[in-house]
Amino acid sequence: MTTAAIPSSARKSFGSDNHAGVHPSVLAAITEANSGDAVAYGADPWTARATADLKRLSGASGEVYLVLNGSGANVLGLGLLLGRHEAVICAESAHINTDECGSAERILGTKLLTVPAPGGKLTPELIARRLAGRGDEHFAQPAVVSVTQSTEFGTCYSLAELGKIHDFCTASGLRVYMDGARLANAAAHLGCSLAEMAEHADVLSFGGTKNGAMGVEAIIVMREQDTAATPYLRKQHMQLVSKMRYLAAQISALVDDDLWLRNAGHANAMARRLADGLAGVPGVEVVYPVESDAVFARLDKRHIAALQRDWMFHVWDEDSGVVRWMTAFDTPVAAVDEFLADIAATAKTG
């Protein structure tokens, strides 16, 4: 994927959900938390409340740990499920494989056993392909399956699909990590609770940053017996923050009145509106089911270049002319419509 600067015309970015700012309620919560002293590193009432909220929402009997960003969440979440010598099965397109600069290998010393996965979604059959060498000391030993919900292609696992993967993993002695950087978008799409997804994972991340927070993710450890090492690993991984209340306040703002779902729901609706509007546009093909806040579309490369003069978005694959258009909690309906109009107008040109 290639990066472009936001054009000076400064229209709403379709580049990423993290181009958006902070939701006003989140900022208000941060401001409100700025009152007096608080013990550092999480021994404060804000953190107690935020982690209790996520424990309740996820149905975890383990614990919740706030961390600083998505890579931090993924590496910590995987690390606490992995023995020192063990490997991870994931989709070739998984963020941990393609977008984190080799952080999992570098920090955990683990091997990622990748599988080409259509639409970014693993299945028991795909997972099974990487199990052949188990028990042979010459082969990396898979211990954890990492699924991304929603996926890097904007698709979602259904609850049934998650259940099948979890059942297969349990039967195969594998643990499940769920990269939930956009878990809210999946919940909004599936119309399900956090707990209904979380029960199919051993450890999951809950992303705030792409959903209107300033910068916070949570690691949810579903079972008590998996929590023992987490505080130390979080510290070693440089994910323990001193003024934790400001992370916690963000989580609480998202949880209160279901802001997390409303934010994600709006972003999803805007992606849906964009995809629907493309239906009649000749030469523009939506290439994955639109099930969260991303629309992947294939179009003529000259049209891509033309659109990028006024709009910020990423080309996903230069060769095939696939672009990624992302919405956010604050994408205005008007911006979608204006973008659609520009796409349509551009598509008409030769």
Place this chain on the structure above:
Amino acid sequence: MTTAAIPSSARKSFGSDNHAGVHPSVLAAITEANSGDAVAYGADPWTARATADLKRLSGASGEVYLVLNGSGANVLGLGLLLGRHEAVICAESAHINTDECGSAERILGTKLLTVPAPGGKLTPELIARRLAGRGDEHFAQPAVVSVTQSTEFGTCYSLAELGKIHDFCTASGLRVYMDGARLANAAAHLGCSLAEMAEHADVLSFGGTKNGAMGVEAIIVMREQDTAATPYLRKQHMQLVSKMRYLAAQISALVDDDLWLRNAGHANAMARRLADGLAGVPGVEVVYPVESDAVFARLDKRHIAALQRDWMFHVWDEDSGVVRWMTAFDTPVAAVDEFLADIAATAKTG
């Protein structure tokens, strides 16, 4: 050091400079940055401004990188100076050795070659003690010397002392990393510029969090030739944040009108006031020179317990009865005086 909860009486904490909240100007800058979209991961004007500011202040010809917390800064800063097989010389009392859960060993795979250092300060002589095994493949090979400015005991290296260490290191083929989690306090104490300290390091951190920020540190790489790996290491170390503008805004708020120096100067003055006030109190002995925002004092263990009923602070060494009292940018004069009165009253009891 043992931790205690903030007593319900909720007086100003002397527990840590990170018990304080965020300076209003910093919060205002964050709020102001929350306007429209910005490209993620630092390609935004806020980051450009903040890093340019720190480059100018430090006199660096390399680059400035914003990171999330102190451990992140230290591990990244050391990592970019260390070859894969190399070791670090530091004081036994260095934060990287005592307070980061073995993060340097775990993330960098490096060995810390520690030296007992009075008042937390290294000297060329102390450093030289760990150079004996150089060139012998059985011994860990020191490549970097890590100094903390101001130190974990609240003392400061003078510019002359830093210069001697740097000269010695240069002559010995060693690089200098400066852990500047409280660099502002040292600048305020020494009455010097950031550049006057930075010139004695190859890489240094500049701490915002303990100085009124919400959570931001900067890694300053003094020379261009040391910058090549830093972006990738920052990402691998999970220290790259997507909505970078909110880190950058904090730095800019601290730099503007020398807020960083004023915040540190106030905290230092409060520590000085506390130490001065202790002069006449029997049975309370200040054990290190008070040169930043910390006062280390030895007192009767029963008196410690009595004071902890109303005041939050840490016992540094249970055995010897040494406590650490820390001030912050927002410590009121009245709180110091009230605390002093309580200490004096307690000291009078049998």
Place this chain on the structure above:
Amino acid sequence: MTTAAIPSSARKSFGSDNHAGVHPSVLAAITEANSGDAVAYGADPWTARATADLKRLSGASGEVYLVLNGSGANVLGLGLLLGRHEAVICAESAHINTDECGSAERILGTKLLTVPAPGGKLTPELIARRLAGRGDEHFAQPAVVSVTQSTEFGTCYSLAELGKIHDFCTASGLRVYMDGARLANAAAHLGCSLAEMAEHADVLSFGGTKNGAMGVEAIIVMREQDTAATPYLRKQHMQLVSKMRYLAAQISALVDDDLWLRNAGHANAMARRLADGLAGVPGVEVVYPVESDAVFARLDKRHIAALQRDWMFHVWDEDSGVVRWMTAFDTPVAAVDEFLADIAATAKTG
């Protein structure tokens, strides 16, 4: 690949070149070295001679380091070319990717950027596919290309092919590591000197174990400037042996009178004889060019099972019915002919 026990009938194994024992000359050299004391860790005359021999043969201006096994050689060789954050490009079929239990990831923290490579051989075009993300901090940064000579499929890069890869890498700022666990077989096949292959690598391994040694490999660092870290990395990687003379004696025995080439030449000739003999056998298809000591063949799965009752060899791919037949320095002509007869007889059965 699935492992089978050596059948009790104890015919010559076609399972691996490391099923063979030690060449008598190697054992004699070990015995001869067992005379009196020698300083440990390589400061002995045997090591001086062996490393000088390999330096001469390879044309290296750097240094030669003896290590204990193939994985040790590969991890050390890659490690001294890789910056802390950098990644390796290799064929999907590379031993470092498929057969070393994730050692490169675990010990070096590096990511292997794999490419499907027909016959196990990389090309500049295949390498170029993994260079797209260079300079983007989100992507693992390739710095080293690892080629295996001869490959895991028994094929060899021609000198011209190696030259093209090396030129491409040099032009692209990439270093070349050559996994030479079976480098002798390649030299024998190509009829070239060690130096003619070595000049196309920055660092290479020279395998003794599969070529009649008891257990020794050498790391050859072609340029002096790449040697500085090697002694320390070898020690950290647990590849430094105290009684080094016994490793050195093995190398010298292989170098003397070109035993390394004669051993490899014989093994190659036996593989060639086996492949030639298969030409007329119906239902047996040789699937890769036979250019070293391995014959990969596809045959009926029932025939595989039948042959494994009397002969030791590995099934390479259960699904497609591909087996790997390997010869060694000590494979008798008669064993090849007997094996061929059995294969032909089995192939005739229904």
Place this chain on the structure above:
Amino acid sequence: MTTAAIPSSARKSFGSDNHAGVHPSVLAAITEANSGDAVAYGADPWTARATADLKRLSGASGEVYLVLNGSGANVLGLGLLLGRHEAVICAESAHINTDECGSAERILGTKLLTVPAPGGKLTPELIARRLAGRGDEHFAQPAVVSVTQSTEFGTCYSLAELGKIHDFCTASGLRVYMDGARLANAAAHLGCSLAEMAEHADVLSFGGTKNGAMGVEAIIVMREQDTAATPYLRKQHMQLVSKMRYLAAQISALVDDDLWLRNAGHANAMARRLADGLAGVPGVEVVYPVESDAVFARLDKRHIAALQRDWMFHVWDEDSGVVRWMTAFDTPVAAVDEFLADIAATAKTG
């Protein structure tokens, strides 16, 4: 410690027990193993016999794994007891801390929590000093205590001392690793079985190399439940050898007819003879109890230099003039007596 070359006069080295060659019985066993093919990586009858022998001798209910050298044994042995985030308590003088180039930190990412230990021996009291930070996420969390038997100073833990450490560790939730590079010397000194020492450890190494082998160590895992990861970690740590029979044959040669005890007993007796002979020599002070194959002595630095003209040995501490004199399985009585005579003669000079 500083290294010196073996003087050309080529008298018996007192430099190290690994300056000695290979015991003739060990070499004979290697030669005998060189017969026909054997499946690689340990699935051969020699390995089955050697590991069964050590299991029986040590009373282990777990498994025995052969590895290549002492650092390999230590890193593997520690690694299989350590959680990803955990630390090791050891004596400051421990080989893993002083002589392995930081391999434990580099390969395991663990922190060594060192304690100054007189004579190299830990006690429950010394161990307890490093337990203060347990449960606090800022501190490295000790999980394993590493003892060396016999120690780097040639002293031995008595069985009672080992028992006390083991009891303390069990009560404290710590595991015990025993670095047994010279375990044979301890057994010979204590007149005890391998099992009587092994029962006080969770995992131990059994050193062959310093006791007349060519190069082999064993990792003995006392309990079955600790074995699961070992094969994979051994492979990842580059300690799995293909032609394993030649390692196994060495172990069997040492075990047969108690050669291991006889070799160690002889080396110990020679050290004893040397120490006893020093009793009447003025200006030479033996500084540690002589309980294995090492004599540490303090003498005039000019005398050290004079002796080193004819004899090979290491200066342990330049400042205090302490040298280390080591014997081996093959040290002749006459060499000891000749050395003693030279020492006495030198000591008489001014």
